[in-house]
Amino acid sequence: DAKTTQPTSMDCAEGRAANLPCNHSTISGNEYVYWYRQIHSQGPQYIIHGLKNNETNEMASLIITEDRKSSTLILPHATLRDTAVYYCIVKPGAGSYQLTFGKGTKLSVIP
Amino acid sequence: NAGVTQTPKFQVLKTGQSMTLQCAQDMNHEYMSWYRQDPGMGLRLIHYSVGAGITDQGEVPNGYNVSRSTTEDFPLRLLSAAPSQTSVYFCASSTQGLSKNEQFFGPGTRLTVL
Numbered sequence: 001d002a003k004t005t006q007p008t009s010m011d012c013a014e015g016r017a018a019n020l021p022c023n024h025s026t027i028s029g030n031e032y033v034y035w036y037r038q039i040h041s042q043g044p045q046y047i048i049h050g051l052k053n054n055e056t057n058e059m060a061s062l063i064i065t066e067d068r069k070s071s072t073l074i075l076p077h078a079t080l081r082d083t084a085v086y087y088c089i090v091k092p093g094a095g096s097y098q099l100t101f102g103k104g105t106k107l108s109v110i111p
Numbered sequence: 112n113a114g115v116t117q118t119p120k121f122q123v124l125k126t127g128q129s130m131t132l133q134c135a136q137d138m139n140h141e142y143m144s145w146y147r148q149d150p151g152m153g154l155r156l157i158h159y160s161v162g163a164g165i166t167d168q169g170e171v172p173n174g175y176n177v178s179r180s181t182t183e184d185f186p187l188r189l190l191s192a193a194p195s196q197t198s199v200y201f202c203a204s205s206t207q208g209l210s211k212n213e214q215f216f217g218p219g220t221r222l223t224v225l
Contacts, residue, residue, distance in 0.1 A: 043115075043201050043216030044154065087153065097142045097161070097205055098169065099214060101153030 004088045009106040012082075018075040020105050022088030025069040030092050033064060034099070035073045037084040044087065044101075047073065078109045112137050115217035117202050123223045124192040132187040132220050134202030140215075142205040143185040147171065147198040148219075154201060160185055192224045 005023040012018040024033065034049040048055055048062045050071070055062045061074040075082055087104040118133045136143065144159035146169075156169030160179040174196060176188040185204075189196060199221050205214040 041199075041219070043203070043218055044214075045216070046213040049213075097144070097214070098156055098159065099154070099203075100170075101146075101155070103151070103153050 004090055004102055006086075006088050006102065006105045008103070009108070011108050011110055012075075012078045014080060014109050014111050015077055018078040018082065018107055018109070020073040020075075020086050020088075020107065021070065022073070023070045024088070024090045027068050027090050031090050032092070033062065033068075033071045034089040034091065035060070035062065036087045036089065036099070036101075037082075038087070038104070039081075039084040047086075078107075080109050080111065083107060083109045114138065115202055115204055115215050117200075117217035117220050119220060120218070121221045123225065124189075125225050126193060128192050129188070129190050130192065132189075132200055132202075132222070134185045134187065134217060135183050136185075136202075136204040136215070137183065138204060138206075138215065139182060140204035140206050141182070142214075143179065144169070144203050144214075145175070145177065145185070145187045146201045146203065147196075148201065149198050157187065157200075189222075192222075194224045196222065197224045198222060 032049050032051050035047040036044040038044045048060050050062045064071045085104040085106050115136045141162045145157040146154035148154045155171050158177040160166045166177050199219045201219050202217040203214045
């Protein structure tokens with residue numbers, strides 16, 4: 001699976017958009033970008049995933065660059081409950097289930 | 112649905128003791144897996160199963176055994192606990208369909224080996 005690079009930590013003001021970047025320059029054509037988050041001491045939670053088109057769901061938006069070498073997770077209106085470690089994971093799609101977690105980005109939402 | 116449940120939530124063992132961490136899911140998911148998370152680190156895959164009777168090793172399988180006799184249950188056994196196995200253990204499950212492969216994680220078991 002392709003390797004990902006994320007900043008160690010980020011701060012965001014409550015109510016503002018949180019933009020979390022991820023570099024995955026070695027991504028291959030059949031690999032998806034997945035985002036999970038882990039709120040303190042809990043099990044990770046799926047957020048969103050995409051292949052090459054931008055995606056949006058009730059939790060977040062995912063913007064993937066045209067060359068697919070990087071992506072950005074957007075939380076449109078961050079709340080204190082969004083404080084967590086966010087993991088960007090690249091893996092093949094259907095048929096592959098193993099998630100390779102890096103250290104992620106620690107997002108702190110500030111009141 | 113209860114989702115993915117894990118027991119116990121906390122456990123303290125002495126070196127050399129054995130124990131089984133329990134994991135169950137009620138979503139009829141074919142895929143189940145075990146991860147461990149050490150302080151300040153991401154999760155690492157220990158073992159996984161793509162269905163009843165089928166298991167395979169992940170990144171860090173040494174010191175752990177698994178079996179999958181039913182779709183619902185996927186226990187993780189520590190045969191002879193070592194201090195290096197002090198960690199938080201997460202179980203996860205997922206459907207095998209052509210959907211998003213969203214994995215559902217349990218709340219974790221916090222294990223300390225003295």
